[in-house]
């Protein structure tokens with residue numbers, strides 16, 4: 524639990540209850556509920572088109588919900604825009620990270636919030652401070668970058684995700700929303716990113732982790748929300764569900780069992796050397 528929240532220990536950082544969202548006639552979300560607590564990781568799992576991105580766009584202030592309630596630190600809210608969300612401590616890391624690939628790592632770390640020194644005509648960017656701080660903050664998250672002057676485009680996808688997470692922590696986010704941070708990564712890099720997701724949680728942030736991958740979710744998650752075609756079909760605390768069951772539900776549960784049955788029984792087609800092959 525974070526110290527800031529200790530005065531009101533029972534108030535969630537973010538709470539959605541019965542939230543729906545329509546795009547014209549398309550029902551993108553219906554009756555979805557989710558709670559984000561300080562020091563907790565809530566995972567949102569679902570297949571393509573399930574409504575995951577729509578859900579986080581509401582939390583990030585990009586879209587507004589059409590029905591239900593959305594409270595930030597206990598206060599009913601409709602966020603006007605992403606800046607509004609940021610001001611309330613909600614930082615979102617999108618899959619296509621908004622970075623400037625040719626700029627140094629430290630420049631990207633402070634992008635839009637550059638500290639200055641001196642005043643009047645002598646005012647200039649405090650480059651030294653930015654270099655030192657970027658290195659120190661990344662080190663605090665366990666990333667020992669040899670050279671913070673290297674262009675951020677030269678970092679791996681996983682390292683870039685980590686820089687984005689470290690940045691959100693440094694700038695005082697209370698809620699960190701991550702849209703499929705491991706989707707494009709291999710096994711090892713996914714592990715590194717998940718470590719920093721856990722580090723953000725240990726720093727007291729409330730984390731919302733969106734993923735297709737039940738294994739990744741189960742490695743770090745405290746709570747799991749399952750979405751299908753815009754509706755919630757499961758909401759489980761970690762001690763209520765096993766990895767096997769989570770995987771089964773994600774894979775379509777009984778639908779997958781039926782498919783396995785069919786595949787087992789179907790004779791191999793001719794061109795694959797089935798019984799009719801010459």
Ligand SMILES: Nc1ncnc2c1ncn2[C@@H]1O[C@H](COP(=O)(O)OP(=O)(O)OP(=O)(O)O)[C@@H](O)[C@H]1O
Nearest residue numbers: 546549550551569570571572573574575576577578
């Ligand atoms: N701007 C939009 N206008 C109309 N329909 C939309 C819009 N954005 C999303 N949708 C529809 O809403 C539904 C949910 O989309 P969403 O992007 O939230 O799914 P997702 O779970 O993030 O999928 P993916 O895993 O493919 O990213 C889909 O049917 C999608 O086609």
Ligand SMILES: [Mg+2]
Nearest residue numbers: 572575576577
């Ligand atoms: Mg999406």
